[in-house]
Amino acid sequence: MTTASPTGLLPVLLAPYRDLTELRYDYPVVLVDGDPHVESLTDVTNRAVRRVAARGAAGESTRRRALRVEAAIRRRVAGSGRGPLSELWKLATADVLATCPDDAAFADQLDLVRNAITIDGTVLDCDEHIASDVVQHVWAALHEQAARRAGRRVDELILRLSGILEADEAHSPAGCSPERLSTALGGDHRADFDFEAWSALLRRRPDGAALPDTRRSRIRSVLDELTTQRFFPAQHRADDRHPQLFHSCVAAIDAHRERAAARARLVRAMAIAELEADNRYRETEHDGFFREFDERSVDGRDVGLFPSSLVTIGDADLSGDEHAALFELLGSELPIKVLVEVHDALGEPATHIGAPPGRTLASMAIGLGTAFVLQTASSHLFQARADLAIGLDAAGPALFSVYVPAADDESSLSPYLAAAAAVQSRLAPAFVFDPGAGTDWAARFRLDANPQPDDDWPSATVSFEDADLQHRSEPSAFTVLDVAALDPRYARNFTAVPGATSPDDMVPAVSVLRHGDPDADDWLPYVVMVSDDDVIQRLTVDRELLRRAQRVGATWRSLQELAGIRNSHALALLATERARWDDDDARERLAEPGAVDPEPAASPPAQPTTTIGPLPDEAPPEDAGPPSGQPWIETARCTTCDECTTLNPDMFAYDENKQAYIADLSAGTYRDMVTAAEACQVAIIHAGTPWDPTEPGLDELVARAEALG
Ligand code: SF4
Numbered sequence: 001m002t003t004a005s006p007t008g009l010l011p012v013l014l015a016p017y018r019d020l021t022e023l024r025y026d027y028p029v030v031l032v033d034g035d036p037h038v039e040s041l042t043d044v045t046n047r048a049v050r051r052v053a054a055r056g057a058a059g060e061s062t063r064r065r066a067l068r069v070e071a072a073i074r075r076r077v078a079g080s081g082r083g084p085l086s087e088l089w090k091l092a093t094a095d096v097l098a099t100c101p102d103d104a105a106f107a108d109q110l111d112l113v114r115n116a117i118t119i120d121g122t123v124l125d126c127d128e129h130i131a132s133d134v135v136q137h138v139w140a141a142l143h144e145q146a147a148r149r150a151g152r153r154v155d156e157l158i159l160r161l162s163g164i165l166e167a168d169e170a171h172s173p174a175g176c177s178p179e180r181l182s183t184a185l186g187g188d189h190r191a192d193f194d195f196e197a198w199s200a201l202l203r204r205r206p207d208g209a210a211l212p213d214t215r216r217s218r219i220r221s222v223l224d225e226l227t228t229q230r231f232f233p234a235q236h237r238a239d240d241r242h243p244q245l246f247h248s249c250v251a252a253i254d255a256h257r258e259r260a261a262a263r264a265r266l267v268r269a270m271a272i273a274e275l276e277a278d279n280r281y282r283e284t285e286h287d288g289f290f291r292e293f294d295e296r297s298v299d300g301r302d303v304g305l306f307p308s309s310l311v312t313i314g315d316a317d318l319s320g321d322e323h324a325a326l327f328e329l330l331g332s333e334l335p336i337k338v339l340v341e342v343h344d345a346l347g348e349p350a351t352h353i354g355a356p357p358g359r360t361l362a363s364m365a366i367g368l369g370t371a372f373v374l375q376t377a378s379s380h381l382f383q384a385r386a387d388l389a390i391g392l393d394a395a396g397p398a399l400f401s402v403y404v405p406a407a408d409d410e411s412s413l414s415p416y417l418a419a420a421a422a423v424q425s426r427l428a429p430a431f432v433f434d435p436g437a438g439t440d441w442a443a444r445f446r447l448d449a450n451p452q453p454d455d456d457w458p459s460a461t462v463s464f465e466d467a468d469l470q471h472r473s474e475p476s477a478f479t480v481l482d483v484a485a486l487d488p489r490y491a492r493n494f495t496a497v498p499g500a501t502s503p504d505d506m507v508p509a510v511s512v513l514r515h516g517d518p519d520a521d522d523w524l525p526y527v528v529m530v531s532d533d534d535v536i537q538r539l540t541v542d543r544e545l546l547r548r549a550q551r552v553g554a555t556w557r558s559l560q561e562l563a564g565i566r567n568s569h570a571l572a573l574l575a576t577e578r579a580r581w582d583d584d585d586a587r588e589r590l591a592e593p594g595a596v597d598p599e600p601a602a603s604p605p606a607q608p609t610t611t612i613g614p615l616p617d618e619a620p621p622e623d624a625g626p627p628s629g630q631p632w633i634e635t636a637r638c639t640t641c642d643e644c645t646t647l648n649p650d651m652f653a654y655d656e657n658k659q660a661y662i663a664d665l666s667a668g669t670y671r672d673m674v675t676a677a678e679a680c681q682v683a684i685i686h687a688g689t690p691w692d693p694t695e696p697g698l699d700e701l702v703a704r705a706e707a708l709g
Contacts, residue, residue, distance in 0.1 A: 151232035315358025
């Protein structure tokens with residue numbers, strides 16, 4: 001499938017992913033029975049090939065041919081195609097063999113690979129149904145496991161209470177013999193019981209004594225409750241369980257309330273049954289308690305015995321009562337799981353409208369502190385499968401907020417790429433809040449599913465030829481502006497710059513997002529796009545959209561703080577401690593014999609250490625402050641993030657405290673310096689002015705440096 005915006009332009013970082021059917025990645029996925037519930041077709045093929053292909057060059061032919069079948073399946077399911085893996089593999093094999101009908105060895109190799117695939121299940125691409133398909137599949141599997149577990153427990157209690165009544169009716173110790181109990185009652189559960197122990201319990205009453213009427217009546221009443229319950233599957237009875245799948249939070253809560261009395265009766269019946277089965281029921285002790293037992297007596301642990309309900313709902317349906325019901329259940333102990341499919345992450349262009357409601361749900365839900373919360377996009381569902389299972393299996397409520405591009409998404413990107421772009425641009429960042437994972441934020445909150453989670457915006461180096469056919473490489477960040485550039489609703493916020501060369505007063509928009517004032521009008525921010533024939537095209541961005549993008553960046557920054565990334569409190573504390581350390585160090589030096597205090601009357605204020613490298617022609621005088629225009633680093637404030645030292649390890653180096661300084665200015669260009677200054681997360685690299693007047697593109701670089709302040 002070819003992907004591009006309506007204008008045919010793509011953000012430069014998405015260009016390598018134009019044709020997804022030619023790439024191997026997480027999709028399509030296979031929904032399988034059993035853990036892990038969701039497999040990637042890529043992994044399935046890899047495992048099968050590993051089983052049958054010889055190592056090294058000898059197995060290369062088998063590997064390549066299996067990958068051709070995998071690619072044919074990918075093409076068949078691209079868009080909305082779907083079907084069983086076994087069937088699709090057969091069809092795809094036929095597609096591939098049709099290209100070489102006389103190659104019998106080819107067919108044999110593919111048979112071998114097919115026979116090495118040990119699973120089957122529905123193969124799905126990343127389409128508009130994927131979130132509900134995957135979540136329902138995993139939920140149904142876990143729900144059924146929990147229901148069967150509880151159903152077996154109820155069946156066991158029924159069996160044991162029935163045995164008590166039968167033994168009573170037999171009216172003799174022989175009626176309580178292990179053999180009699182086993183023969184009469186064993187059934188499917190014979191192996192689960194210790195009939196000797198059970199018989200001993202039953203014989204504790206005087207031989208031949210009949211059950212008291214009150215006990216017999218209580219057991220019959222409990223048996224009646226257990227055999228007619230509709231929460232769990234029951235032996236020897238048609239499955240008439242309460243429905244647990246909803247498309248409305250209001251309906252799910254109503255159903256929960258309607259069943260509350262029946263749930264309380266079942267909890268009560270199971271508790272009495274346990275006591276009776278063990279001969280531990282004491283009327284003086286228990287009658288009063290169970291007489292008063294009702295819905296209010298059922299606590300979170302009791303509710304946790306019951307399989308969860310699932311609500312699937314679109315963000316457009318979450319207004320008014322539904323929104324209120326969602327937050328009511330997320331703040332409760334109810335085992336209700338909610339999948340919200342967010343179809344519009346960007347929202348309408350008007351500035352007075354905040355973020356679309358669907359995009360803020362998960363962040364708001366975290367504030368409740370009680371519910372499991374997972375936010376992701378359909379492209380990342382496979383990666384999130386383990387967290388998905390944790391949230392679905394956990395006691396209590398859970399929210400899964402998944403960005404799924406609408407089927408009529410006008411960007412015309414493939415649904416996978418549109419969803420991945422939303423995560424990449426921080427528009428729909430992936431995160432997990434698991435209140436059951438610990439007591440502090442470090443244990444409960446994770447952002448690790450995002451690309452480059454430590455940075456404001458993810459970036460990569462892009463190589464291209466400029467207008468002079470010179471090969472160029474420069475770092476390029478992916479931001480929400482790139483996503484907006486693909487959305488026709490935001491077309492008026494962009495202006496194409498004719499030609500491939502940018503005017504001197506243009507700066508990359510990401511520089512403004514990082515450090516600049518979007519309302520300053522002395523330069524033009526731009527994003528870099530690429531056409532179908534790989535020609536670079538710059539689009540300028542207006543102030544309105546820049547402000548909006550900065551708000552997205554601020555929201556991401558808040559999430560980083562929650563995850564402990566560049567936490568502002570920790571950084572402030574670190575700066576204070578460093579200043580104190582410098583201060584103490586200076587005092588100790590002054591206290592040394594022979595030291596001269598230049599200003600003995602007052603303690604010098606703590607100053608950031610400034611370390612500068614030599615200029616190409618002239619070394620700076622020792623201990624001098626940065627001369628005007630000279631590049632410098634506030635070394636004492638360096639957080640050792642590796643950005644500058646990775647960018648140019650000859651130009652930037654760490655001192656003995658592992659803090660950066662300019663080691664050799666002549667080892668890099670002014671472009672390196674400005675790029676490092678833009679990348680520095682604590683904005684402590686001061687680019688100064690260019691030292692080589694012949695360096696190309698200086699006007700642009702100076703503007704970028706000035707934008708940093
Ligand atoms: S980019 Fe900034 S914070 Fe990171 S190592 Fe360099 S100077 Fe230090």
